[in-house]
Amino acid sequence: MTGTGARPGDRLLRGVHRTLTGLHPAVESVLAAILGLLVGAVLMYIWGYDPWRAYWALLKGAFGGDYEIASSIARGVPLILTGLTFSICLRAGMFNIGAEGQMYVGAAASICVAYFSLPHPWHLVVGILFAAAAGVLWSLGPALLKLTRGVSEVISTIMFNWISRFLVFYLVAYVLVDPRQAQRTVRIPLSARFPILVPGTDLSAAVYLAVGFALFVYVLLWHTAVGYEVRAAGLNPTAARYGGISIKRTMVLSFALGGVAAGLAGAATTMGLPPTYAIISGLPELMNLGFDGMAVAMVGRNHPIGILFAALFFGGLNAGGRVMQFYGANPVPLEMVRVVMGAIVLAMAIPELARVLPAVAGAARGLVRTLSPKARKEAA
Template identity: 70%
Template sequence: MSADAMESRLQASTVARRALAGLNPVLESLLAGVLGLLVGALLMKIWGYDPWKAYHALFVGAYGDSYGLASSLARGTPLILTALTFSICVRAGMFNIGAEGQVYLGAMAAVTVGYFSLPPGLHLIVGLLFAIIAGAIWSLGPAILKITRGVHEVISTIMFNWISHFLCYYLVANVLVDPIRGEKTISVPRSARFPILMRGTDLSYSLFAAVAFALVIYFILWHTVTGYEVRAAGLSPTAARYGGISSKRTMLLGFILGGMGAGLAGACIVMGLPPTYAEFSGLPQISNLGFDGMAVAMVGRTHPIGILVAAVFFGGLTAGGRTMQITAGVPLEMVRVVEGVIVTAMAIPELVRLFRFVWRRSSSLFAFRRAR
């Protein structure tokens, strides 16, 4: 290739990059969302469903009335927390996918409040503390492996997720099991439940716990020295070292804060979701909350405030997905395909950014340097 051609190609790509970089993130997300909706509509059209009716049902079911909105918020609540788990670690420069396993243990820890009684309120707080501590402790495994042995967190958190998965299967079936009903754990007593915020809906005061946690994380990351150091080490470990910041400390902190969020998410389910206030064999209420949280984090640009918005959006997709089945007759499988398309489209901008970042970091991690 001639130098001129190369030069012009370079310029073209710079222009393109500038144009994209100049795009407001909110606008970018909206554009991606519209694109996702269009592709989803096309898919439904192809398979013989009425996209207009379906999207109408989706919107009405999600935000059309106070019941819909409450349902959306209820479903978004735990996702706020698991999205924060992922985001905190991204900000600390890690790709932590361990929220899933931490949610499980958080839920188990919260269930244990059923074995003793305390005054209402205090009982709830003790349960939340249990869950938070359990999530944090579970996150310590991958954290310590990473800090002391350099084990990549993607590998270790996947493994820890499986350990947690089977451990909790065991706990549900054999340890925390309801003596009368073998398929579930004992239920969280009324004194330790989040009160329902709106009668006849799933929405409980757990929403406030999640929002409060998001705000706390926001303040820690952007308004405290500790958070500053976490973000600095996440963006540039070399510069952080220059700034006297210990990456090991910030990584540990990222894991622990994230684990706390995930543990709290587990508690929000068993202490805040009617009707059973217990976990079932097979963990059907809390499965995938950790992974869905990663998608929420992407759409919310790994920022606590963005995550709050994204979680309402995700909760809306689930709540609206129900009405899509009921009033538009779209089967759940297709509902999930359409939701998947929309979410993927909206997550792409952040995914691209993240992977470029992770790639750059890990290429420096994995590349063979003469330093060895």
């Protein structure tokens, strides 16, 4: 049994393992996306939907024409920003899941521009700054808790998400509420809206902001000493400290930068997403954008450029999913799109899974061996 020659199954397993672990991260992400779509197809089939028609509808809805492409990009814009929030902090060695809450307060802060007037570009700029500042302020809570009290950022950001959620519920219902339309806040005035890029679609100039910020993060992380410090602290905090890098500073910096990104995601949704230009009670336009951003960050391999593509893909799923649920005689509910998203995120863990496959196989063999003493004796 000590293997005079390899079992064929072993060789296959090892081949699969080597192939999967040797893949370029981008290829891994694409494979995960395909696998996620396959899982979705199987589920649709089991539930009696026609996966091919559904995906066809989804594809057409996402990228079938100028209008569809524009709205896919528009759906991806906030995801780029919330994805960056997660990635920046992960690069700094922290697991920040506070994008959701930081985005809410950013959105609420941007609404404040409705209470004063300024000429066009400046009104917009002030709104963006408000949102960014609110996002930073909200991110500093967990950052300072970690810094001074050692509170795990995972716990504190989750709790800050809830605080933020109900705070913004309150603000929407009682403070920023439009007296004539009680189900939503006052609207962002024309002078503070992102210009629409493709008339008749949702795509506004907010996309420039998101893409610009992603490029900024890329340059910052890989081409400046500040970003170098952030990455060093994330990969090996002890060596970073030895190298004269202040871990506290990189921590606060990456949290604050993440807060800016999340705040901007809020602004992009309130000031750059027609037709509402307000926060609706219950936050339907905002809900989950922060969490979806984490999925985007994972598929984008926590690289700003990867995030751009991943956000486009997820934006397409969102936009296409809306079409899918009205398509044909037996339309597929929008929830199926979320199943696909979940499956993709799970599939992202497969290379890791492949790494443990040989161990699993070994354990299985050991099990067989243990259970059959005869086989064991023979082998000996």
